[in-house]
Amino acid sequence: MTIAIGNDHAGTDYKNAIVNHLKNKGITVINHGTDTNDSVDYPDFVHPVAKDVEINKAEFGIIICGSGNGANMTANKHRDIRSALCWNKEIVALARQHNNANILSIPARYTAQQQAIEMVDVFLSTAFEGGRHANRISKIPVC
Structure with missing residues (x-):
């Protein structure tokens, strides 16, 4: 499995901890995030x-x-992306089961x-449940 990860300056420490956790599980990680705490613009990394x-x-x-909001809004501008802001x-x-979220947005x-x-x-x-949820997702317009 390959996971892409991105963060702004507020999420650097979280990103590093998550990357280490994923690598320890044998998951390949593509790091698009900043590695410093210097102020950056989140869209550049999302x-x-x-x-x-x-x-x-x-x-x-x-x-x-x-807050997770800016990153989430940015990701959801992309075709077939279902980013979920979760706390x-x-x-x-629920975001995975009902919405088939493919990006997790974390508010650091x-x-x-x-x-x-x-x-x-x-x-x-967590797996997507499909069924009635698949019908609902099909009604989300693609830009």
């Missing part, structure tokens, strides 16, 4: 993640910024680092 998922270079994406494991599970300023790692694990281990 668009490449969304593109990797869009063209199937990565199965899933993880994006991290302060706990229950929301993550509103989640603990260990919580974020647990959210990533739930995201990667």
